[in-house]
Amino acid sequence: MEKVIILGTGPAGLTAAVYLARANMEPLVIEGPEPGGQLTLTTEVENFPGFPDGIMGPELMDNMKKQAERFGATFKRGWVTDVQVEQRPFQLSVDGLGELETQSLIVSTGASAKLLEIPGEKENIGKGVSTCATCDGFFFRGKKVVIVGGGDSAMEEANFLTKFASEVQIVHRRNELRASKIMQDRARDNEKITWALNKTPVEMVSDGMKISGLKVKDNDKGEEELIETDGIFVAIGHNPNTEFLKGKLDMDEKGYLLVEPGMTDTNIPGVFACGDVQDQKYRQAITAAGTGCMAAMDSERFLEGEAVKDWSQSL
Template sequence: MPHQAIILGTGPAGLTAAVYLARANMEPLVIEGPEPGGQLTLTTEVENFPGFPDGIMGPELMDNMKKQAERFGATFKRGWVTDVNMDQRPFKLSVDGLGELETQSLIISTGASAKLLDIPGEKDNIGKGVSTCATCDGFFFRGKKVLIIGGGDSAMEEANFLTKFADEVQVVHRRHELRASKIMQDRAKANDKITWALNKTPVEMISDGMKITGLKVKDSDTEKEELIEADGIFVAIGHNPNTEFLNGKLDMDEKGYLLVEPGTTNTNVPGVFACGDVQDQKYRQAITAAGTGCMAAMDAERFLEGEATVDWSQSLS
């Protein structure tokens, strides 16, 4: 018997979709990947999610959302989706550990993973001074010195944002030239709080066992190493949407983000919906992901009830 709805991913988007579908008596099955809870499980304290005036730990917030979905009838299973057949309904999913599953509707909320440098001290100190989201964590570095690693537009944007809190923001980039657009470079270079450490390749993130204290870098020309002291390090070298398992079966942009019809979560395949960071490379916030999770659940429910008003003859581009 096919499921009415399967949700892939357990970040804020997937869990919100699960809450809404479960309350609609659709008994959704939620497939948890290798990192249940998404990127928020790597965040220590969340202060910008509405309803928690004193903040809440990221893992606790995700656990609460899961319990809320389970309370209304959502089922959670651990597995890794390797293939999806969307040629006809019910859709067929191949899941390691679970075999083949069938569903009348599918919500994809697999998120996007921040690119990391993969250097010593990086993963061990995420949440202890290392971050991949300035908007999320900048507040914690008020009056401090922080480093931004990256040379693209997102790095320049985050550097400027962090100057609202930090006393000094230093941009570390492995080349002499930045990759960012001229307007973003000019904006950053005009900011008195931003300093530059160009042609420096990050080698190791240093901590005192409790928090980050600096970054060891190597001059890309001379290979001479030095330590740059800092209270926090923000890695801003981009994100990868978790869409590899789809093998190009849904419309995506050049970076692999899923395309949805504006104002909806509809993909180009009727009955398949996308929400959260897997289709959003602009905002990437827990609250915006949760909002699109609500949208996806409502879109899926209306689709299954035959109330969808989408003109599916118009292909997304």
């Protein structure tokens, strides 16, 4: 029987592990198929407080894990296939670990950026291909970049990138954008933003070290052309990693877990959610870490309250 099980090892899960381990709660952390989360796909992180010269994403995650282990957190690799939260202790089915029981559960499984799934994309993530303008925009100061997408997030990130890049070209496979009118107007009014509409990305081109262009197909003419660029930002949305929780916990239409405002409590007492799995607005390492701290404290207080309740009932 575990006191607390944490699902996920991104900034949220690892911060929760540090806080709970320091409180002698001996948390068990389940590492999924991508230990460290999205930051392991990031080369240099320059916006996490405390690192004036920046730090490599994988190194930051490794340091967080070592810190949690130092205080007594246990890490095990596995893939959660089912969760039973109708009654406590909660039951977890984990490939590689079997059946587990826990008094409290913290879900920090994150969200995965949707990718175009075209040649040259995955192998160039961190080499000119990014899914986060806020994280990586600074590295493209004075350069020409392309952003792929047609929704609000794509327009927002395009405007953000103009703070650094000399030119931002928006590529979208349709003539019409999905973005709200106000977001479209802001992008169209920005003189640094150019447009390549009704063009489908077919390949990301690299010189072996970094991105040099995006090959697109004109949907009307069927012709292909190469857009020369120093960087490509993919902004077509995220998928929260909550498939295994459908029907178990309350979530919105996109699959993000719903929590009490200003808290990490889900609709099931004793189950808490933190990080990108419940945040589709900020999606930053530092905000994820903050909610990880909140989830740890919420979990600890929940278990303390249960202990007091059991003690009073025994009198």
